[in-house]
Amino acid sequence: MLLSAREGLLVVVDMQARLVPVLADPDSLSARVQFLLRAAAQLSVPVLASEQYPKGLGHTVQEVADYLPEGAVVQKMTFSAMREPAFREALETGGAGRRQAVVCGAETHVCVLQTAAELVAAGYATTLVADAVGSRRASDRTAGLDRLRDLGCQVATSEMVVFEWLERAGTDAFRRLAPLIK
Template sequence: MVVDVQDRLAPAIADSQAVQDVTKTLLRAAAELSVPSIFTEQYPKGLGPTVEPVHQAATNAYVVSKMTFSAARETTFMDVLADLQCRQVLICGMETHVCVLQTALDLSVLGYEVYLVADACGSRDPMQRELGLTRMRQEGIRLVTKEMVLFEWLERAGTEDFRSLLKMIK
């Protein structure tokens, strides 16, 4: 799940390009491994669509517009999640301490296993990002990194998937 990596928000995010680069790698790997992807867009009329290079990294991603900070409070998003029959949700995006945080906490309360990709999350203010990460950790959200995710998805070396994704890791 990619939360609000949008045209008018992304330029204001500290280390935005690094967040986008990690997000693109995760999306390309997800596409290769047939892991479904969902994008949320907070008030796209005002903040624009998902940043094009990030959007292009995914194939067949669902896009859900929202006005609530937590995507879990949007019926359309929850319908998509139910249709995918996912019980685990991997989250990255912007802003860590607002939409990412509220979505992660709500999904956790609803019984989903929530994993936050810490190196693929950003906020305008680095302190807000750190406090958002701290709060999520305190609330039981599992913090992971891009490499943790990729190697867990792969499970083993020596496969075609491993060789393909290894290029993304290096």
């Protein structure tokens, strides 16, 4: 099944100040998450973001936070955002009945994995964005991606997601996003 901007929502997991810098290739990760957030804004795709224990891990890194909609962030103590009642409530109200979840963030093998797996279990068609998830070790990232495939997640790249959301060239949204595609 292809992704649809009308059916989709973007979930940004734990892109936090004390976590992102220690991940493999943090600059590329942040750039891909920003790209997804900019596309979501252009295409009216709702966004939810989580912060794991911000007292210890800090808040969302500024370069990502700059693109988050007002009120998108839910703080959590559970590794899966889906186990946080405030996140589930925001998903139900802010997601407006949308059933396609596109997931990015950190760390692939912990909070991203648990959140995405529980989105699948809750009936969401869930896509993990391979170039917009990160872990400290490459082996953990790879194992997380493999396990999520086994658990029923689709795996795509950020460009795949955005082009599927766009559906066609020649639109105003395409013209606005085209300069971001490198």
